Amino acid sequence: TLGHFPQSFQYASxxxxxxxxxxxxxxxxxxxxxxxxxxxTVATPQGTLxxxxxxxxxxxPDLRELIxxxxxxxxxxxxxxxxxxxxxxxxxxxxxxxxxxxxGAAAMRTLAQAGMLPTVLRLSDENETAINLxxxxxxxxxxxxxCLMITGYEGTPEAVEAKKAAVTALLAGLGGxxxxxxxxxxxxxxxxxxxxxxxxxxxVGVLVETMETVxxxxxxxxxxxxxxxxxxxxxxxxxxxxxxxxxxxxxGASLYFTVATKAADEPLPQWDVAxxxxxxxxxxxxxxxxxxxxxxxxxxxxxxxEIGPVGVQMLRxxxxxxxxxxxxxxxxxxx
Amino acid sequence: TLGHFPQSFQYASxxxxxxxxxxxxxxxxxxxxxxxxxxxTVATPQGTLxxxxxxxxxxxPDLRELIxxxxxxxxxxxxxxxxxxxxxxxxxxxxxxxxxxxxGAAAMRTLAQAGMLPTVLRLSDENETAINLxxxxxxxxxxxxxCLMITGYEGTPEAVEAKKAAVTALLAGLGGxxxxxxxxxxxxxxxxxxxxxxxxxxxVGVLVETMETVxxxxxxxxxxxxxxxxxxxxxxxxxxxxxxxxxxxxxGASLYFTVATKAADEPLPQWDVAxxxxxxxxxxxxxxxxxxxxxxxxxxxxxxxEIGPVGVQMLRxxxxxxxxxxxxxxxxxxx
Numbered sequence: 328t329l330g331h332f333p334q335s336f337q338y339a340s341x342x343x344x345x346x347x348x349x350x351x352x353x354x355x356x357x358x359x360x361x362x363x364x365x366x367x368t369v370a371t372p373q374g375t376l377x378x379x380x381x382x383x384x385x386x387x388p389d390l391r392e393l394i395x396x397x398x399x400x401x402x403x404x405x406x407x408x409x410x411x412x413x414x415x416x417x418x419x420x421x422x423x424x425x426x427x428x429x430x431g432a433a434a435m436r437t438l439a440q441a442g443m444l445p446t447v448l449r450l451s452d453e454n455e456t457a458i459n460l461x462x463x464x465x466x467x468x469x470x471x472x473x474c475l476m477i478t479g480y481e482g483t484p485e486a487v488e489a490k491k492a493a494v495t496a497l498l499a500g501l502g503g504x505x506x507x508x509x510x511x512x513x514x515x516x517x518x519x520x521x522x523x524x525x526x527x528x529x530x531v532g533v534l535v536e537t538m539e540t541v542x543x544x545x546x547x548x549x550x551x552x553x554x555x556x557x558x559x560x561x562x563x564x565x566x567x568x569x570x571x572x573x574x575x576x577x578x579g580a581s582l583y584f585t586v587a588t589k590a591a592d593e594p595l596p597q598w599d600v601a602x603x604x605x606x607x608x609x610x611x612x613x614x615x616x617x618x619x620x621x622x623x624x625x626x627x628x629x630x631x632x633e634i635g636p637v638g639v640q641m642l643r644x645x646x647x648x649x650x651x652x653x654x655x656x657x658x659x660x661x662x
Numbered sequence: 663t664l665g666h667f668p669q670s671f672q673y674a675s676x677x678x679x680x681x682x683x684x685x686x687x688x689x690x691x692x693x694x695x696x697x698x699x700x701x702x703t704v705a706t707p708q709g710t711l712x713x714x715x716x717x718x719x720x721x722x723p724d725l726r727e728l729i730x731x732x733x734x735x736x737x738x739x740x741x742x743x744x745x746x747x748x749x750x751x752x753x754x755x756x757x758x759x760x761x762x763x764x765x766g767a768a769a770m771r772t773l774a775q776a777g778m779l780p781t782v783l784r785l786s787d788e789n790e791t792a793i794n795l796x797x798x799x800x801x802x803x804x805x806x807x808x809c810l811m812i813t814g815y816e817g818t819p820e821a822v823e824a825k826k827a828a829v830t831a832l833l834a835g836l837g838g839x840x841x842x843x844x845x846x847x848x849x850x851x852x853x854x855x856x857x858x859x860x861x862x863x864x865x866v867g868v869l870v871e872t873m874e875t876v877x878x879x880x881x882x883x884x885x886x887x888x889x890x891x892x893x894x895x896x897x898x899x900x901x902x903x904x905x906x907x908x909x910x911x912x913x914g915a916s917l918y919f920t921v922a923t924k925a926a927d928e929p930l931p932q933w934d935v936a937x938x939x940x941x942x943x944x945x946x947x948x949x950x951x952x953x954x955x956x957x958x959x960x961x962x963x964x965x966x967x968e969i970g971p972v973g974v975q976m977l978r979x980x981x982x983x984x985x986x987x988x989x990x991x992x993x994x995x996x997x
Contacts, residue, residue: 348720359718365878365913369972376972381876382911383694384950385683385731387957387965387995390973392727396720410913412775440747441821486776493824541716543700576717578700578745615719622722630722637704637711637984638725641736644983648975660722 328414330357330446330481333619334518342404348396350581350619352518354574355439356446356481357412359619361395366408369394371401371649379408393645398621399656400642401649415481419491420447420511423476424504428452429548431474432572432580434501436544439575443493447479448575449514452551455569455585476503477514534590536598540609541618543579547572550614551582557608561601562588574618581618622660631662663749665692665781665816668954669853677739682956683731685916687853689909690774691781691816692747694954696730701743704729706736706984714743728980733956734991735977736984750816754826755782755846758811759839763787764883766809767907767915769836771879774910778828782814783910784849787886790904790920811838812849869925871933875944876953878914882907885949886917892943896936897923909953916953957995966997 331344331351339349345367350359357363366379378391394401425431431450438444451459456475478494480487499505528535542550555568566588574581584605591597606629610616616629631639639662646653646661666679666686674684680702685694692698701714713726729736760766766785773779786794791810813829815822834840863870877885890903901923909916919940926932941964945951951964966974974997981988981996 348718350718350720361718361724371972373972373975375970377970378973380948380968381878381950381953382914383683383685383696383953384876385685385952385954385956386950386961386968387731387733388729388977389696389727389731390969390976392724393976394723396722396724398722489828541719543716579717613715615716615721617720618716618718619720621720626721633715633721634725635710635712637706637708638713640708640983641725641728641980642723644979645976648979649972 329363329409329411331360331363332518333360341407341409345395345404345407346398347621348619349621350574352449352573353446353479353481355444355448356479359574361392363410364391364395364407365410366406367391367394367404368406369402370405371403372652372654373649376402396621398623398660400646400660402655413483415446415483415487417484417487418446418479418481418515419487419508420477420479420515421491421508422506422510422514423478423498424506425450425474425476426502428474428551428570430502431476432544432547434476434498434503435572435575435580437501438494438497439577439580441497443490443497444575445478445490445494446481447477449571449573450474450476452570454567455571458567458569473504475506475510477511479511479515528587529590529594532590533587534594534598535585535587536602537583537585538602538605539581539583539618539620540614540616541574541579541581542612542614546613547580547582550609550612553608553612554582554584554605557604558584558586558601561604562586562597565589582614583618624658627660627662630660664698664744664746666695666698667853668695676742676744680730680739680742681733683954684956685909685954687784687908688781688814688816690779690783691814694909696727698745699726699730699742700745701741702726702729702739703741704737705740706738707987707989708984711737731956733958733995735981735995737990748818750781750818750822752819752822753781753814753816753850754822754843755812755814755850756826756843757841757845757849758813758833759841760785760809760811761837763809763886763905765837766811767879767882769811769833769838770907770910770915772836773829773832774912774915776832778825778832779910780813780825780829781816782812784906784908785809785811787905789902790906793902793904808839810841810845812846814846814850863922864925864929867925868922869929869933870920870922871937872918872920873937873940874916874918874953874955875949875951876909876914876916877947877949881948882915882917885944885947888943888947889917889919889940892939893919893921893936896939897921897932900924917949918953959993962995962997965995 333349333351344360348361369376480491525535558568559566569585572580616626668684668686679695683696704711815826860870893903894901904920907915945967951961
């Protein structure tokens with residue numbers, strides 16, 4: 328298996344995964360999509376580009392990393408060679424309860440830096456945990472409060488057993504409360520449903536949107552607070568901001584926000600103000616404009632600030648050289 | 663600790679590690695240098711480039727990967743932010759004997775794909791194993807034949823114990839013979855001595871040089887044979903070619919060759935012929951011209967073949983944009 332299961336899985340393509348630097352729900356175990364790519368074939372107006380003769384080498388800059396994230400601006404990806412792993416024989420999910428988001432995040436950091444990551448690892452903040460518990464099927468099923476973490480293990484029975492034992496010992500030692508398999512399985516069952524909710528909620532007058540970012544561990548709590556404050560500042564006190572961490576690294580983690588507020592008569596400009604405020608909070612507090620949603624049109628105005636004028640010059644130079652007449656995905660990526 | 667210990671350690675600089683994509687002797691445990699870099703500050707003729715706001719993101723191409731391997735052609739790296747780990751409390755090395763290079767390599771592949779890599783992992787082929795045993799201090803100390811693998815474990819006592827037990831079980835199950843700590847410690851004691859031997863040997867009429875490459879596991883044996891044949895073809899039957907694998911990945915591994923032959927009256931042109939033949943064997947058999955020695959002048963003639971004409975156009979476009987008057991390391995990298 329490739330092990331790449333983003334929420335867009337039901338509609339996405341493999342070339343799209345590459346040029347958008349997608350990251351899936353099992354990234355803790357399998358890695359982000361860009362880390363799974365070993366080779367790319369790219370059709371460009373200048374001819375075909377064949378990249379990736381080895382896992383890694385020292386033959387100059389890694390041009391695969393220039394194509395990944397390019398969103399079609401430098402060429403059309405016609406083939407992707409990827410790293411696959413054996414199909415897991417066992418999949419098992421569990422829930423853990425933490426007293427606070429900060430304590431849960433610290434536990435994730437410990438796991439990542441100990442090289443002890445489960446296949447799936449995510450942590451909901453207090454608000455997101457409360458909302459999930461409010462689902463009719465689960466009311467009264469578990470004690471309220473705190474933050475829910477999901478741990479998922481996939482692999483051979485022996486590997487799953489060993490990893491689960493080691494992770495369980497670490498998490499219990501850090502103050503986590505094991506909730507058993509029920510909440511883990513509930514997450515797994517509903518993992519692809521989220522994106523379908525937005526339009527139904529808009530129909531009943533609730534504006535729901537999502538956004539995400541990534542930063543280093545030392546900056547995580549700061550960015551979490553700054554983005555929440557920006558969203559509430561733009562949308563009003565009655566706005567509900569939920570957040571989870573679902574992609575972790577030794578050096579940092581992503582933050583994924585879900586925002587719900589009363590829809591204005593014109594929800595598009597309402598959201599635009601909030602999106603601008605939150606994006607500014609990310610970039611100006613040293614985080615990235617996007618962890619895995621790519622640049623597209625929403626984030627394009629912020630890319631120049633993120634990579635700086637010299638970075639923009641580099642992208643423009645490659646674009647001008649490879650696609651001088653601008654036939655490839657016009658208007659995309661290049662600030 | 664950064665955990666980056668290439669043989670050049672006694673003379674190298676941290677910016678040099680980045681722009682040459684260095685890889686150290688503990689890469690199995692700590693990773694290649696480019697995988698340890700989280701941020702770079704680069705002074706260019708167009709201004710300062712600040713890269714790396716997060717472990718990974720989806721904000722377009724990863725420009726860090728354009729600076730790494732650039733050998734100073736796009737700017738001067740003035741700061742590198744790197745991932746560090748706790749200093750290991752325990753370091754322990756062991757030797758394992760394999761009946762053949764192919765069996766030892768297959769065992770390395772199993773370890774890499776099981777996520778069970780020691781901190782140090784290297785395997786000498788039959789020739790290199792025989793030469794090492796021929797060292798005066800060790801003659802008669804061990805049975806001859808086969809291939810020597812070194813496994814090294816670093817970390818907390820518990821982590822080392824757990825990893826060593828798991829690796830030992832896997833290797834023993836695959837037919838490896840545990841040789842205990844002596845040959846492992848001998849390797850560790852002499853790990854920085856190799857490069858100093860070349861000039862002494864030239865003085866006594868022996869030409870000794872090294873070269874390295876990297877490819878996918880499925881192509882490894884083919885490239886190993888092709889490069890050996892090319893070297894013997896160029897230098898004559900009396901040439902001794904030694905090889906080891908010292909950097910492994912889930913998808914492939916490096917091959918590091920040491921060549922010894924009788925020096926001609928003019929050893930430089932003698933070596934040049936051999937280097938050309940071996941380089942052609944690498945690139946034309948789908949391997950990279952270099953795993954961690956970088957491009958420099960030796961490999962520059964081969965870079966265009968490795969990255970293709972469109973890849974060359976990309977590098978030239980960035981160079982022309984960032985350094986239009988060519989003041990940065992003239993003549994380097996760009997084919």
